[in-house]
Amino acid sequence: MKTRKSRPVGFYLAGSWLGLMVFIGLFGWILPLPQWDEAFFDDLGVGPFSPRHLLGTTQDGYDMLAGLVNGARLSVFISFASVLIGGGIGALIGITAAYFRGKYDLIVVSIFNILLSIPNLVLSLALLSVFAYSDADNPASTNRRVMVLIASLIIVIIPILGRISRGSALQWTNREFVLASKSMGTKSFTIIFKHILPNVAPAILSIGFLAIGSVIIVEGSLSILGIGIPGGASWGSMLANGRGNIAYSPHEVYLPALFIALTVISSNWFGDYVRSSLDKRESKI
Amino acid sequence: MNFLQVIAKRLVGMALVITIASFLLSCLMWQLPGDPAQLIAGGAPEGVVSAIRVEVGLDRGVFGFFWHWFSGLLSGDFGKYYLNGGTRDVLEVIKATLPVSLQLILYAQIVALSFAIPLGLISAYKENSRFDRIVSSTLFTLVSFPSFALALIMSLIFAVKLGWVDPIGYVKPSENLGQHFKLMVLPVISIAVGLTSSYTRLLRTDVIATLKEDYVTMAASKGISNKRVLWFHVFRPSSTTLLTSAALNMGGLIGGTIVIETIFVIPGIGYEVFYSIGARQVIAMQTLILLISFAYVFFNTIVDLLTNAIDPRTRERRG
Numbered sequence: 001m002k003t004r005k006s007r008p009v010g011f012y013l014a015g016s017w018l019g020l021m022v023f024i025g026l027f028g029w030i031l032p033l034p035q036w037d038e039a040f041f042d043d044l045g046v047g048p049f050s051p052r053h054l055l056g057t058t059q060d061g062y063d064m065l066a067g068l069v070n071g072a073r074l075s076v077f078i079s080f081a082s083v084l085i086g087g088g089i090g091a092l093i094g095i096t097a098a099y100f101r102g103k104y105d106l107i108v109v110s111i112f113n114i115l116l117s118i119p120n121l122v123l124s125l126a127l128l129s130v131f132a133y134s135d136a137d138n139p140a141s142t143n144r145r146v147m148v149l150i151a152s153l154i155i156v157i158i159p160i161l162g163r164i165s166r167g168s169a170l171q172w173t174n175r176e177f178v179l180a181s182k183s184m185g186t187k188s189f190t191i192i193f194k195h196i197l198p199n200v201a202p203a204i205l206s207i208g209f210l211a212i213g214s215v216i217i218v219e220g221s222l223s224i225l226g227i228g229i230p231g232g233a234s235w236g237s238m239l240a241n242g243r244g245n246i247a248y249s250p251h252e253v254y255l256p257a258l259f260i261a262l263t264v265i266s267s268n269w270f271g272d273y274v275r276s277s278l279d280k281r282e283s284k285i
Numbered sequence: 286m287n288f289l290q291v292i293a294k295r296l297v298g299m300a301l302v303i304t305i306a307s308f309l310l311s312c313l314m315w316q317l318p319g320d321p322a323q324l325i326a327g328g329a330p331e332g333v334v335s336a337i338r339v340e341v342g343l344d345r346g347v348f349g350f351f352w353h354w355f356s357g358l359l360s361g362d363f364g365k366y367y368l369n370g371g372t373r374d375v376l377e378v379i380k381a382t383l384p385v386s387l388q389l390i391l392y393a394q395i396v397a398l399s400f401a402i403p404l405g406l407i408s409a410y411k412e413n414s415r416f417d418r419i420v421s422s423t424l425f426t427l428v429s430f431p432s433f434a435l436a437l438i439m440s441l442i443f444a445v446k447l448g449w450v451d452p453i454g455y456v457k458p459s460e461n462l463g464q465h466f467k468l469m470v471l472p473v474i475s476i477a478v479g480l481t482s483s484y485t486r487l488l489r490t491d492v493i494a495t496l497k498e499d500y501v502t503m504a505a506s507k508g509i510s511n512k513r514v515l516w517f518h519v520f521r522p523s524s525t526t527l528l529t530s531a532a533l534n535m536g537g538l539i540g541g542t543i544v545i546e547t548i549f550v551i552p553g554i555g556y557e558v559f560y561s562i563g564a565r566q567v568i569a570m571q572t573l574i575l576l577i578s579f580a581y582v583f584f585n586t587i588v589d590l591l592t593n594a595i596d597p598r599t600r601e602r603r604g
Binding site: 010247261 | 303316440
């Protein structure tokens with residue numbers, strides 16, 4: 001395996017961008033910005049750096065900066081919630097499967113294989129189109145869509161992180177210190193949480209950061225396909241709405257695309273850094 | 286274990302996974318709010334709705350519905366689209382759209398490989414040089430760049446601003462070859478960029494390992510030119526991971542081009558999935574999603590078996 005050199009500059013850049021996004025996601029509502037869904041009919045589709053709107057407005061007169069800040073709230077919430085919950089459940093199932101083996105392991109692995117046999121995007125597409133079903137007569141509310149989106153992403157993430165944690169837990173379940181604690185009569189629960197989890201955690205964490213990036217991409221893809229979050233509430237949704245106006249106000253497309261890309265790149269960089277620092281630790285032993 | 290037994294075991298496993306996945310799909314469709322038959326019919330009168338309900342087996346409970354569809358698939362009946370009074374066989378649609386998707390994927394693979402092979406070889410050969418560092422970090426950034434963002438930004442620059450190509454559309458190669466390739470450029474690049482990055486990284490890692498082998502030093506010390514050593518002695522043994530990954534991607538990309546096909550309005554299988562979801566064509570949706578999953582699992586299994594056959598060291602890794 002090649003070991004990447006740690007890149008402090010890239011790491012700090014990625015970290016600060018992610019931190020900024022989490023910050024505006026949490027506290028963006030404090031900023032002195034107009035409402036993201038308030039239309040300014042005097043400034044339709046003005047470009048970036050116009051006097052009243054720092055990043056311009058859409059053709060419908062929505063302020064881009066306010067939209068991006070609001071989009072950060074939703075995108076950060078969706079990606080962190082689904083990766084934390086899905087990753088947590090997946091890791092728990094994967095590690096216990098690796099620890100107990102036997103029939104339980106077999107069932108878990110088969111379920112993972114079945115879920116993994118449907119490509120991620122297609123699975124979330126199918127789940128979302130069924131559970132957040134909406135038509136012109138009774139549109140599903142944005143909140144319901146967000147909840148269903150998170151739920152389907154969780155279902156998608158569980159087998160991915162579950163399989164990875166199972167794989168890396170398998171390397172530890174037969175180590176001497178685990179066998180020693182077993183023979184001393186330590187409870188399985190304690191062994192899993194005290195001895196196996198700390199060793200598996202860095203691997204899960206680095207994949208978790210990669211998963212955050214992928215979730216943001218899936219959210220954007222679903223919005224482009226017209227079954228994600230409606231009405232420009234998320235980055236992907238802004239991008240999807242702006243596609244039609246690409247010729248008149250290109251910033252409607254490139255700004256959300258840039259935010260999505262930077263966030264994904266940052267979380268990948270961060271995950272890579274976590275992995276390379278993990279490599280170093282292993283090589284010291 | 287006998288190799289034939291391994292094959293048989295894997296194929297049975299694959300069939301089981303696919304069958305259970307299809308059953309879950311049917312259960313999912315069964316969960317659609319309201320009456321799936323009404324959704325399929327799309328506002329047709331009650332007589333038509335009940336006819337459709339019987340025809341697709343929605344009147345027989347979830348198991349009957351699943352079995353009606355699945356046994357039909359096995360005997361070659363892929364179901365139908367029900368459109369404003371008329372119907373269209375899903376099989377016909379697949380026959381028309383699958384080649385388009387395959388063209389897109391094939392071009393993307395060719396482009397990706399033809400960039401990745403030289404880039405991977407050179408950056409491994411000049412490990413830690415400035416060239417290597419620039420290529421590695423550029424590719425690492427590009428691999429995380431979402432393909433739809435790339436697609437939209439490229440169509441903004443090259444189609445809208447510069448007007449070099451049409452932003453959307455598809456022409457069959459038999460109709461107008463030049464126009465066909467011209468329209469394929471942007472979608473192919475959008476898909477190929479991510480692939481190039483991951484292929485280059487895979488090849489670079491393997492080539493670095495191979496360059497350390499004794500026989501490479503031997504070949505170089507015999508006075509064979511560096512170029513020849515790289516291509517004939519290093520590239521071949523280092524290319525297995527790359528080829529495995531390329532083959533695996535063939536399966537993954539069949540469904541993975543949905544967004545790109547939708548953005549560029551290319552009538553491939555991904556676009557058809559998007560359309561069938563929008564038009565609430567439950568049966569077509571089931572069939573298409575299953576087809577995509579099947580392609581994915583099938584390629585995974587075949588690639589696994591092939592690596593098994595080629596490299597016996599991988600055979601006994603169980604656990």
